[in-house]
Amino acid sequence: MSIITPTIRVQSADFDLQAELTALTADHKNIGAVVTFTGLCRDEQGALSALELEHYPGMAEAEMFRIGELAIERFSLIGLTAIHRFGKIMPGENIVLVIAAAPHRQAAFDGANFVMDFLKTSAPFWKKEHAADGQQGDWVAAKDADDTARDKWR
Amino acid sequence: MSIITPTIRVQSADFDLQAELTALTADHKNIGAVVTFTGLCRDEQGALSALELEHYPGMAEAEMFRIGELAIERFSLIGLTAIHRFGKIMPGENIVLVIAAAPHRQAAFDGANFVMDFLKTSAPFWKKEHAADGQQGDWVAAKDADDTARDKWR
Amino acid sequence: MSVKLVYFAWVRERIGRPGEDLDLPASVVTVRDLLAHLTTLGEEYESALQFPDVIRVAINQEHAEHDEPIAGAREIGIFPPMTGG
Amino acid sequence: MSVKLVYFAWVRERIGRPGEDLDLPASVVTVRDLLAHLTTLGEEYESALQFPDVIRVAINQEHAEHDEPIAGAREIGIFPPMTGG
Numbered sequence: 362m363s364i365i366t367p368t369i370r371v372q373s374a375d376f377d378l379q380a381e382l383t384a385l386t387a388d389h390k391n392i393g394a395v396v397t398f399t400g401l402c403r404d405e406q407g408a409l410s411a412l413e414l415e416h417y418p419g420m421a422e423a424e425m426f427r428i429g430e431l432a433i434e435r436f437s438l439i440g441l442t443a444i445h446r447f448g449k450i451m452p453g454e455n456i457v458l459v460i461a462a463a464p465h466r467q468a469a470f471d472g473a474n475f476v477m478d479f480l481k482t483s484a485p486f487w488k489k490e491h492a493a494d495g496q497q498g499d500w501v502a503a504k505d506a507d508d509t510a511r512d513k514w515r
Numbered sequence: 516m517s518i519i520t521p522t523i524r525v526q527s528a529d530f531d532l533q534a535e536l537t538a539l540t541a542d543h544k545n546i547g548a549v550v551t552f553t554g555l556c557r558d559e560q561g562a563l564s565a566l567e568l569e570h571y572p573g574m575a576e577a578e579m580f581r582i583g584e585l586a587i588e589r590f591s592l593i594g595l596t597a598i599h600r601f602g603k604i605m606p607g608e609n610i611v612l613v614i615a616a617a618p619h620r621q622a623a624f625d626g627a628n629f630v631m632d633f634l635k636t637s638a639p640f641w642k643k644e645h646a647a648d649g650q651q652g653d654w655v656a657a658k659d660a661d662d663t664a665r666d667k668w669r
Numbered sequence: 670m671s672v673k674l675v676y677f678a679w680v681r682e683r684i685g686r687p688g689e690d691l692d693l694p695a696s697v698v699t700v701r702d703l704l705a706h707l708t709t710l711g712e713e714y715e716s717a718l719q720f721p722d723v724i725r726v727a728i729n730q731e732h733a734e735h736d737e738p739i740a741g742a743r744e745i746g747i748f749p750p751m752t753g754g
Numbered sequence: 755m756s757v758k759l760v761y762f763a764w765v766r767e768r769i770g771r772p773g774e775d776l777d778l779p780a781s782v783v784t785v786r787d788l789l790a791h792l793t794t795l796g797e798e799y800e801s802a803l804q805f806p807d808v809i810r811v812a813i814n815q816e817h818a819e820h821d822e823p824i825a826g827a828r829e830i831g832i833f834p835p836m837t838g839g
Contacts, residue, residue, distance in 0.1 A: 379533040390558040390606045397551045400839055403618060404544040415763055417831055420815035445838060452544045457839050470628050477620055477839055486838025487763035500764050503835035554754055569678055571746055574730035599753060611754050631754055640753025641678035654679045657750035
């Protein structure tokens with residue numbers, strides 16, 4: 362069995378889900394299930410004009426790679442891609458993409474879900490809100506619910 | 516709050532994930548999470564040349580619609596698409612697509628997962644295997660694991 | 670009572686046709702009665718329905734339990750457990 | 755011991771710079787010692803690190819607990835809880 366390595370990218374540019382999916386599944390005939398997760402910027406009922414995503418260069422990629430490797434091993438994934446954007450992101454725009462491929466469906470669901478839960482709590486990214494009136498808003502506070510979601514994988 | 520209706524299709528043609536995703540998310544600025552599930556035909560280590568998908572026309576669409584409505588209500592989804600193919604499908608080709616959109620990630624994951632679990636056990640589709648040596652193979656047997664997966668939503 | 674029956678997958682293959690219109694005797698009340706009645710119609714039906722517990726039935730394109738009455742059914746689908754997705 | 759410190763998000767904003775190279779006294783052994791030491795450097799540090807329990811630290815770009823020693827660290831990142839994804 363060949364060693365599967367996660368595909369990890371941190372970038373300001375948008376990503377193309379279909380292109381990433383094609384790259385991940387090409388040349389694999391034993392993939393029975395692919396789950397993709399796309400996280401987008403909500404407009405919070407019009408209150409938000411943008412999110413500013415800050416990250417720790419180097420560590421962000423390294424941490425995502427560690428999370429990806431854990432998911433591949435734990436769920437026997439055939440492929441895993443995780444891409445996180447940084448910089449200014451408008452409502453409706455993409456923030457994060459995770460793709461997990463596996464022979465069967467539950468492993469693909471669990472793999473993508475696991476990566477998102479750990480990405481939220483361990484990957485060094487921070488969100489700052491820009492209000493619709495142009496004012497710089499607050500840094501988004503970390504949620505206990507995200508820690509709880511992560512801890513379900515213990 | 517407007518009523519969300521699932522988009523359901525049963526077709527022999529392939530589907531385009533990106534086009535379906537765009538159609539589902541257009542004009543919604545409050546979607547924070549989109550999960551897609553794609554089910555593909557595995558080659559079973561070269562033993563399989565194709566799957567033949569039979570369905571109950573009319574009931575297949577109706578049952579998928581019922582499952583979709585349940586998921587929208589249970590997980591407060593903003594959008595749901597489910598497409599199932601029929602006819603001869605080769606290894607590596609798509610069989611089924613589910614897309615669930617929600618404000619937050621767990622609802623999108625659960626919505627897509629729920630729809631797949633019920634689709635497997637309740638939507639009237641049947642798979643017949645064609646062996647790599649050209650012989651018509653057996654009808655795929657239903658798995659107890661699929662009933663168990665469905666019952667976790669009780 | 671006359672009803673349209675439709676068969677799928679190996680139920681269809683064993684019975685040897687995709688469906689048929691059938692007149693049912695008054696003694697056939699429930700889904701279970703219907704399956705038992707069909708097995709009396711020939712060995713192709715017997716072969717298809719010999720293990721009625723695994724057979725799934727839909728009345729007017731909605732899943733039905735074996736103890737449900739079939740009164741009012743326009744179309745009854747008979748098939749093995751589903752394996753789609 | 756000399757170390758490169760990097761700050762992110764509101765820790766960076768309150769301290770007023772993205773990072774700096776700092777000479778640390780020998781008494782600074784653990785992550786917790788480092789955070790306590792920094793709060794003595796001025797009120798901008800105090801404002802950033804007044805609640806050390808919420809502060810996250812990475813040594814050489816890997817998450818570190820507050821009781822871990824910082825010996826051997828080339829780069830130490832100091833930041834609030836993560837909110838990406």
